[in-house]
Amino acid sequence: MIDRIRNNQLGQLTLANILEKVREPGVLFWGIGFPILMAIGLGLAFTRKPEILRYVALIAADTGSYSIILKDDKLGNTTFRLEKMPWEEAMVQLKRGHVNVAVTAEDSGYRYHFDPLNPDAQLTYMKLSPVLNRISPSELQHQPAGSEGERPEYEEDLSATTGVEVDALTVTGTRYIDFLIPGMIAMGVMFSCLWGLGYGIIDTRSKKLLRRMIATPMKRSNYLVAMITVRFGMNVIEAALLFLFAWLAFGITIQGNIPALLVLFLAGNIAFSGIGIFLACHTSKTEIGNAFINVISMPMMVLSGIFFSYHNFPDWAIPIIKPLPLTMLADGIRSIFIEGAGFAQTAVLSLIMTVTGIVFFTVGLKLFKWH
Amino acid sequence: MSSSFAIEVRNVFKSFKTVRAVRGVDLTILPGQFVALLGPNGAGKTTLVEMIEGIQKPDRGEIRILGMPWKGHQKELRQIIGLSLQETRYIEKLTAWETLRLFGSFFGLGIERVEEVLQLVGLEEKRKAFTINLSGGQRQRLALGIALINHPRILLLDEPTTGLDPNARREIWEILRDLRKSSDISMILTTHYMEEAQQLCEQIVIIDEGRILREGTLDQLLGEDPSLKNLDDLFTSLTGRWLHD
Numbered sequence: 278m279i280d281r282i283r284n285n286q287l288g289q290l291t292l293a294n295i296l297e298k299v300r301e302p303g304v305l306f307w308g309i310g311f312p313i314l315m316a317i318g319l320g321l322a323f324t325r326k327p328e329i330l331r332y333v334a335l336i337a338a339d340t341g342s343y344s345i346i347l348k349d350d351k352l353g354n355t356t357f358r359l360e361k362m363p364w365e366e367a368m369v370q371l372k373r374g375h376v377n378v379a380v381t382a383e384d385s386g387y388r389y390h391f392d393p394l395n396p397d398a399q400l401t402y403m404k405l406s407p408v409l410n411r412i413s414p415s416e417l418q419h420q421p422a423g424s425e426g427e428r429p430e431y432e433e434d435l436s437a438t439t440g441v442e443v444d445a446l447t448v449t450g451t452r453y454i455d456f457l458i459p460g461m462i463a464m465g466v467m468f469s470c471l472w473g474l475g476y477g478i479i480d481t482r483s484k485k486l487l488r489r490m491i492a493t494p495m496k497r498s499n500y501l502v503a504m505i506t507v508r509f510g511m512n513v514i515e516a517a518l519l520f521l522f523a524w525l526a527f528g529i530t531i532q533g534n535i536p537a538l539l540v541l542f543l544a545g546n547i548a549f550s551g552i553g554i555f556l557a558c559h560t561s562k563t564e565i566g567n568a569f570i571n572v573i574s575m576p577m578m579v580l581s582g583i584f585f586s587y588h589n590f591p592d593w594a595i596p597i598i599k600p601l602p603l604t605m606l607a608d609g610i611r612s613i614f615i616e617g618a619g620f621a622q623t624a625v626l627s628l629i630m631t632v633t634g635i636v637f638f639t640v641g642l643k644l645f646k647w648h
Numbered sequence: 649m650s651s652s653f654a655i656e657v658r659n660v661f662k663s664f665k666t667v668r669a670v671r672g673v674d675l676t677i678l679p680g681q682f683v684a685l686l687g688p689n690g691a692g693k694t695t696l697v698e699m700i701e702g703i704q705k706p707d708r709g710e711i712r713i714l715g716m717p718w719k720g721h722q723k724e725l726r727q728i729i730g731l732s733l734q735e736t737r738y739i740e741k742l743t744a745w746e747t748l749r750l751f752g753s754f755f756g757l758g759i760e761r762v763e764e765v766l767q768l769v770g771l772e773e774k775r776k777a778f779t780i781n782l783s784g785g786q787r788q789r790l791a792l793g794i795a796l797i798n799h800p801r802i803l804l805l806d807e808p809t810t811g812l813d814p815n816a817r818r819e820i821w822e823i824l825r826d827l828r829k830s831s832d833i834s835m836i837l838t839t840h841y842m843e844e845a846q847q848l849c850e851q852i853v854i855i856d857e858g859r860i861l862r863e864g865t866l867d868q869l870l871g872e873d874p875s876l877k878n879l880d881d882l883f884t885s886l887t888g889r890w891l892h893d
């Protein structure tokens with residue numbers, strides 16, 4: 278009896294799968310290290326910094342720089358460093374993204390040059406222009422420019438000058454990182470299934486190992502079941518580690534219903550496992566697998582609101598974006614994480630993803646080329 | 649029609665789109681017989697052997713193993729056949745031992761058999777080596793070990809020694825010769841090397857462009873024409889080409 282279990286096909290296939298994964302350092306890095314690094318990078322980049330430094334080009338023949346500091350105890354201080362440079366140099370710096378606004382000081386006033394479609398440049402312009410309006414161009418031009426590190430020439434306390442009250446929200450769930458982490462969990466499931474399952478199967482086929490294995494009494498279902506279960510287990514671990522990190526580093530919590538989250542996560546895995554099997558059903562060329570995966574994942578990466586809300590896309594695109602599996606999974610996880618949603622809000626998403634997965638799986642299996 | 653043949657191939661054809669890979673092959677192999685399929689690249693050896701292995705389906709013709717056609721006998725046949733494909737890359741980060749363990753489990757066999765096979769193919773010292781780190785010869789011996797793990801009655805080896813140096817090749821020949829002495833296993837092996845065919849197999853089948861050109865024992869094949877010194881000469885006299893370069 279014990280031998281029956283130890284010599285069991287499914288058990289050995291599962292074990293072989295696990296060993297193959299844990300012995301591949303790249304798998305651990307891309308599955309666990311990389312998402313965490315990305316969360317750190319993006320989390321830090323978009324978390325409010327106490328001091329914001331913005332570089333602005335001031336068109337002039339000589340060199341030097343002025344600093345203008347806007348004090349603001351609610352939103353954080355902003356320092357504008359006006360760097361004197363000739364026009365050509367300013368254009369180069371604009372292209373490089375070092376500055377996003379160039380200013381020319383004329384006797385009649387200031388002239389601003391920037392890309393109006395760039396919200397960051399707009400912000401610089403809007404914050405800087407009221408301050409500059411109080412400094413006459415001739416004053417600015419004839420002041421000897423301080424060298425870097427010197428005391429600023431101008432300082433202005435925004436909290437005192439504006440009559441408008443600003444309340445900085447600190448409620449959890451409104452920060453960028455709160456938006457980002459659920460999206461990254463969803464993205465992790467997608468990539469893991471497409472690469473781990475889809476590419477893994479194609480690779481096995483291209484090595485002729487699949488052909489070799491089915492020339493034994495191995496049950497084909499055992500092979501697929503082992504692949505899918507190991508993949509699911511790894512996805513659970515990856516997601517749990519990413520969440521653990523986000524909880525420790527950024528204090529992220531789950532506001533909604535946890536069983537609903539688990540069901541949703543399972544449904545997302547079913548959807549992407551089905552897609553993974555489907556994309557791997559026929560080809561034995563890993564390059565083609567690679568291309569399939571990019572074609573499937575890249576549009577969703579951009580459209581599905583992983584890094585920024587898809588509401589930035591035009592209205593007509595939204596009905597196309599919403600039914601994408603990655604959108605459904607990311608939206609679902611996000612609603613449970615930050616909006617406190619439960620089964621009532623996510624059951625339909627889970628159901629649609631499950632059905633999607635089963636459809637792809639069934640078709641994939643019909644077309645599946647074992648040798 | 650119970651059969652006294654280990655393998656029967658009757659009038660088998662197989663094409664891929666425009667390529668007629670196998671064009672009407674008849675071949676019978678007796679129990680305990682070792683048969684070599686000798687032919688140049690593209691002769692149709694792999695296609696023929698894979699049809700016998702039940703991996704590919706013939707377009708036409710019949711194949712029986714121990715009297716059983718593939719249709720309806722998948723289960724029994726998979727149990728009694730051992731095979732190695734022309735080129736298989738195993739799971740890279742699995743050791744030789746683990747790879748045998750995995751394939752053993754497909755037959756419900758345990759670690760005792762893994763140990764026996766490791767010894768049989770002389771890989772005891774490499775049991776802990778990942779398959780990716782095995783040399784070409786060791787990898788071929790692992791493939792042979794996998795082919796033998798289920799005590800097959802029918803052994804089908806597709807170019808088991810291609811790419812190996814003479815020593816590594818001879819090691820594999822030794823294993824096969826011992827096997828022949830100690831069991832009544834039947835074998836087909838494909839090869840480009842006439843020496844391999846001569847050394848291991850009593851029956852030699854020369855195949856080219858999907859057809860059998862000649863078959864028989866070495867003496868029969870060479871006896872036809874006193875000017876022929878070896879199988880290479882025979883092949884050249886039959887086709888005007890060289891068997892291998």
Ligand SMILES: Nc1ncnc2c1ncn2[C@@H]1O[C@H](COP(=O)(O)OP(=O)(O)OP(=O)(O)O)[C@@H](O)[C@H]1O
Nearest residue numbers: 664667669687688689690691692693694695696734
């Ligand atoms: N899956 C396939 N699709 C298309 N053509 C194929 C396929 N398999 C084999 N062929 C063609 O069939 C012919 C016979 O191929 P096969 O692999 O059986 O030759 P072989 O004798 O094993 O050659 P080699 O010594 O190079 O292994 C070749 O022309 C080959 O290109």
Ligand SMILES: [Mg+2]
Nearest residue numbers: 693694695734
């Ligand atoms: Mg071949």
